[in-house]
Amino acid sequence: MNKFGKYFEGKPIVVTGASGFIGSNVVRSLELAGARTLALVRPSSDLWRLQSLNQETSVLSVPLEDQHGLKKLFQIERPEHIIHCAAPIHLSLIEVDQLSHNQLIADNHLINIFKANNDVGGTLASFVHICSSTIYDWSPDRYILSENTALNPATLRGKLKLSQLNTCIGLAEKNEIPLRVGRIFRAYGPWDFNDRFINRALNAAFGGAAVPLGDGSFKRDYVHVNDICNGILGLIEDNSLATISLNFGSGVDHSPSEVIQIIESILDRKIPVIRGTFPKNIMDRGRYKADISLAKSILGWEPSFNLTEGLKQTINWYKDFFKVEINDD
Secondary structure, eight states: OOOSTTTTTTOEEEEETTTSHHHHHHHHHHHHHTOEEEEEEOTTOOOGGGOSOOTTEEEEEOOTTOHHHHHHHHHHHOOSEEEEOOOSOSSOOOSHHHHHHHHHHHHHHHHHHHHHHHHTTOOOSEEEEEEEGGGBOOBTTBOEEOTTSOBOOSSHHHHHHHHHHHHHHHHHHHHTOOEEEEEEOEEESTTOOSSOHHHHHHHHHTTOOOEEEOOOOOOBOEEEHHHHHHHHHHHHHOTTOOSEEEEESOSOOBOHHHHHHHHHHHHTSOOOEEESOOOOOTTOSSOOEEOOHHHHHHHOOOOSOOHHHHHHHHHHHHHHHHTOOOOOO
C-alpha cells in the first residue's frame, strides 16, 4: 500500500548501502511509493535482500569510492534525492586505529557523492542521512533521548557515526543542500539476519543455538523497520524541511527477558536461553529509549507497530522466507 500519494511517482532516488538491512527495506518502500529507485551496492555485496524487485528499481554496482562511476550516474539519472544508508563497517569496532581508518572511508564516500552532484550542476533537492542513536550521551538516570540530547558516543562505532554525521553536515552546508537526518534506534524486522538479539532469539526458537541472557536489567527501544522507512520517506516528501534531525524509535523500551517472553507467547513455546554472567557490553547499562515527539509534530509520524505486533509480522516473514517451522524436539 502506498501511503505517500503521488509525490514519489517516477522520481529518481538513489539509495546507498542498498543491500543492507535498512537500505533494502528503504528500496522496497520506495517501490511501493512508485519511485524510480537507483539501488547502489558494492561489487562484492550479497544481493539476497534485493530479490524480486520491480522494473522501476535498478540495482547498480557503483562503489562509493568510484568518483567516475558516481559522476556518470548523476549525469545519466539526475537523481533528486539521496538516502545514504551505506556504512564502511558492519561489525563492532574494537581498536582506535580501526576508527581512524573507517572515518577516512566514510568521509571519502560522502565527499565523492557531493562532488558528483556538483560536477553535473547539482540535481539534489535533499540528502537524507541514516544515522544512529549510538551518537547520544546517556546514562541510567538520563535515558529518554531527544534530538536536543548531547552527542557524546560511548562506543567507537558511535564515534564513527557521529564523525560521519559531522562530515555530512559540513558538506551539505557548503553545497547548500537540505540535509535530513534519521536517528535510528534498535531496528528489527524482515530482511534482518545479522547477529542482533531479536535474530538470535528467533534462531533459537526455530532450533538454533540457545540465547545468552544475562541479568536482563537493561532495556532498549526496538523499532520496526517499516516504521523507520515511513519516517525516512516522510523526510523526503516534506519539501518545507531544511536541515533537520529526527528520532525514529518506538518511544517504549523493553528488556531482553521481555522480548523473549513476547516471542514465546506468539509461538506458544519456550525459547532456550543460557542464563549467567557474560562479558559486559558498554551499551548494556540501564534504560535507553527515544523521545519521538518531534517526529510526530513535524512529520505526523508515529510507529504503527508495537513490539508484539512487530514481532508477529517479523516471525511470519521469517517462517515464510526461510521455510522453517518450530522444532518441538
